[in-house]
Amino acid sequence: MALIVQKYGGTSVGSAERIQAVADRIIRWKEKGNDVVVVVSAMSGETNRLIDLIKAVNPRGSAREQDVILSTGEQVTIGLLAMALESKNCPAKSYTGSQVKVLTDNSFSKARIMDIEDSAMRQDLDDGKVIIVAGFQGADENGNITTLGRGGSDTTAVALAVALKADECQIYTDVDGVYTTDPRVVPNARHIPKLSLEEMLEMASQGSKVLQIRAVEFAHKYNMPIRVLSSFDEDEQCKSTLVTREEDIMEKVLVRGVAFNRDEAQLTVTGVPDEPGIAFKILGPISDANIEVDMIVQNMGSDNTTDFTFTVHRNEYEKAKEILCVFADEMGARTCGGDNKIAKVSIVGVGMRSHAGVARDMFEILANEGINIRMISTSEIKVSVVVDEKYLELAVRSLHEGFGLENEAKSVA
DSSP states (O other): OOEEEEEEOTTTTSSHHHHHHHHHHHHHHHHTTOEEEEEEOOOTTHHHHHHHHHHHHOTTOOHHHHHHHHTHHHHHHHHHHHHHHHHTTOOEEEEOHHHHTEEEOSOTTSOOEEEEOOHHHHHHHHTTOEEEEETTEEEOTTOOEEEOOTTHHHHHHHHHHHHTTOSEEEEEESSSSEESSOTTTOTTOOEESEEEHHHHHHHHHTTOOSSOHHHHHHHHHHTOOEEEEETTOOOTTOOOEEEEOGGGOOOEESOOEEEEEEEEEEEEEEEEEOOTTHHHHHHHHHHHTTOOEEEEEEEEOTTSEEEEEEEEEGGGHHHHHHHHHHHHHHHTOSEEEEEEEEEEEEEEOGGGGGOTTHHHHHHHHHHHTTOOOOEEEEETTEEEEEEEGGGHHHHHHHHHHHTTTTSSOOEEO
């Protein structure tokens, strides 16, 4: 008998008919002798509806009250799915995040999971019940409802799988796995049957939307296998992508995929003193405002000054720019400005560790298309560049073709 944690996204539970189909799928897994814990998102469109209500009443309302409202979407889904299972003679019990005791910090709208109480769920599993948990939410130590941010149901599912020592965490969505890039941009993108947690972590952090990055971080930290499947494919032998430890993958693929992110913005301050601690003075206030910084470039000038450039999420651009320009005025910087019409493109693959020249090939491919590179960031298995947003799709298509990703993956020693 295996313990399986399954997560179903908003489109998978978007109607009463879809919820009935999910119930049938869960029952098939139970009939194979498995214990099943299910995490669900709000029904498709429900979170956006709640956000619109918040904007209509008080768009500047407190983050605490917004979390109270946004958490209700998943509560509807867990109740409906439990009732659907009961109607099919399958015992089930629903839990909100606070009922499970998903303990989080108090960072409303961006809360992080600190601990999960599993004793009640284990008792229900021993009693033969299917456990259905509201994703995307928890509660802080004072009992305040918190939410984990967009895509947080993935994080809930992986965290529950880790806490319960599940055999596998299955993420059901509207796609049948991970592809070499987004098929909407490159129609001949190739399905990837298996990739490493480290590769998935890089792809998620660089813009791949299939899995939420914090969920992959959880899985990577605790070596929890994730399987990505389509909830719209009724074939039990359907395609999927298994995301697992690198040791469980025989081949070391040179370039596994091309990830991209449109939601980037660039900020630059020039002519600040080139002195110890200047990076902290620039980024400290940005961090204090709970704004995440991605890529960073610092250039030293010949006049004992430095230019400092970094990227943030486009939604945080105006807020970060205001903070940065206040600092620039205080320091007597030459200029302070930015650009929110940029994009990030990345190539990822574990084979890059042992193969020189991949970055050079990437730069050559982009140069041949007349695409200027504005920033560069690298790791052992990833090369990322920032380009003008208007060149994003051209860059993705040219890199996908240039590295032959439409063909079978090229493995390296």
